[in-house]
Amino acid sequence: MSVHHMEITGPGDSLITARQAGLLACDRCGRVHDAAALACARCGARLERRDGRSLQQVWAWLLAGIVVYIPANIYPMLRTSTLLDQSESTIVGGAIDLFHHGAYGVALIVFVASIVIPIGKFIAIGYLALSLRRAGFLSAHSRHRLYEVVEFIGRWSMIDVFVVAILSALVQLGSVATINPGIAAVSFALSVAFTMLAAQSFDPKLIWDAGREPS
Amino acid sequence: MENTEHMAEGPDGAPMLACPVCDTLHAEPEVPIDHVALCRRCGHTLAAPRENAMIRILALAVTSSILMIAAVLFPFIDLSAGGLENHTSVLDAVLAFSTGLMIPLSVAVALLIVLIPLARLLAIIYTLWPLARGDRPYPMARDAFRLAERLRPWSMAEIFVVGVAVALVKVAGLASLSLGPAFWAFVALVLVTVLQDNTMCRYTIWKSLDRATA
Numbered sequence A: 001m002s003v004h005h006m007e008i009t010g011p012g013d014s015l016i017t018a019r020q021a022g023l024l025a026c027d028r029c030g031r032v033h034d035a036a037a038l039a040c041a042r043c044g045a046r047l048e049r050r051d052g053r054s055l056q057q058v059w060a061w062l063l064a065g066i067v068v069y070i071p072a073n074i075y076p077m078l079r080t081s082t083l084l085d086q087s088e089s090t091i092v093g094g095a096i097d098l099f100h101h102g103a104y105g106v107a108l109i110v111f112v113a114s115i116v117i118p119i120g121k122f123i124a125i126g127y128l129a130l131s132l133r134r135a136g137f138l139s140a141h142s143r144h145r146l147y148e149v150v151e152f153i154g155r156w157s158m159i160d161v162f163v164v165a166i167l168s169a170l171v172q173l174g175s176v177a178t179i180n181p182g183i184a185a186v187s188f189a190l191s192v193a194f195t196m197l198a199a200q201s202f203d204p205k206l207i208w209d210a211g212r213e214p215s
Numbered sequence B: 001m002e003n004t005e006h007m008a009e010g011p012d013g014a015p016m017l018a019c020p021v022c023d024t025l026h027a028e029p030e031v032p033i034d035h036v037a038l039c040r041r042c043g044h045t046l047a048a049p050r051e052n053a054m055i056r057i058l059a060l061a062v063t064s065s066i067l068m069i070a071a072v073l074f075p076f077i078d079l080s081a082g083g084l085e086n087h088t089s090v091l092d093a094v095l096a097f098s099t100g101l102m103i104p105l106s107v108a109v110a111l112l113i114v115l116i117p118l119a120r121l122l123a124i125i126y127t128l129w130p131l132a133r134g135d136r137p138y139p140m141a142r143d144a145f146r147l148a149e150r151l152r153p154w155s156m157a158e159i160f161v162v163g164v165a166v167a168l169v170k171v172a173g174l175a176s177l178s179l180g181p182a183f184w185a186f187v188a189l190v191l192v193t194v195l196q197d198n199t200m201c202r203y204t205i206w207k208s209l210d211r212a213t214a
């Protein structure tokens, strides 16, 4: 299969946005409407007016995500009981255990998915939202790339919740060994969902709008 | 949905397309098969039609649905240690959180790994079935496809499979394991889903829906 890149030309020679032309475009399918339209005529999606309400939603979801991430790290994620002892492990504790058992690859996956990605995401979304006000040191292109990475990678944090679910289902061997989920699993799952909603509420067009305002 | 009075057109009456990422206006492109149309400003892929895309996506979506049903019904993983055995199905993994406070999480896991992926597949099949045959779309096909698009980030079957791999490493020292057919069905499902998402050009599907209802 050969793929050819093809640049398409817009009306006239200069690049103008739908907003600058006084029009309103659909986020989902790209159809352009006049400014009075409420819903997309092609796909039926609600048309977003970039009036700052979306940014308030981003901050609200982001804050909620950070708040529930704290108990997710304090309380136990897993409760293991074997013939010999009972133990509880937190997110970080679980990764450290894996590391001590020599499972470096898996320890790294768990550490990246449950610590590096969530915290990186909080910072990235916060930075993207703040950079709309002041000119940041990253260009619109780089910030757009950052947004795409956040959107793509954020959902993978949910892996830790699935690991807990599978372990708790698998390891039910009576008195020999049982694993049960801890309360941290709930707050961690909520944190991932809230940050996904924060990223989805962020309208990437705002990045490009800001770059265009005459200063 | 025949609300066309609000649609805006270019100076020559040609339909226009705005980049969903940066809002830059373009004349709606006629993109040949196996060509990619990129936004002139931000480089976002606006359209990437593929040969026989409708039939291929449809075939992949049907395959995925069958694999998903197999993954739920067949035995997933068997575990044994110290003379005790435990047979786990995907359903058990879902029900792992089904005590007290954990019930909402149980529901969420069921949604993320089985129900949402399945709903998304069914919506895609519903949209594309008549299009692939050259018929008029079914009623509410646009709503169905919009739903499929919205559910995309929440469809986490592939993340679940990697989660299973991590969990297996964790218990490997503790007990002996055997993988059932449902595990392999899930792995196949992930591969088919990746293939399907790479073949699917949503712009082409919207245009086909436009043409088929015109």
Ligand SMILES: [Zn+2]
Residues within 6 Å of the ligand: A026, A027, A028, A029, A030, A031, A040, A041, A042, A043, A044, A045
């Ligand atoms: Zn639309």
Ligand SMILES: [Zn+2]
Residues within 6 Å of the ligand: B019, B020, B021, B022, B023, B024, B039, B040, B041, B042, B043, B044
């Ligand atoms: Zn663009």
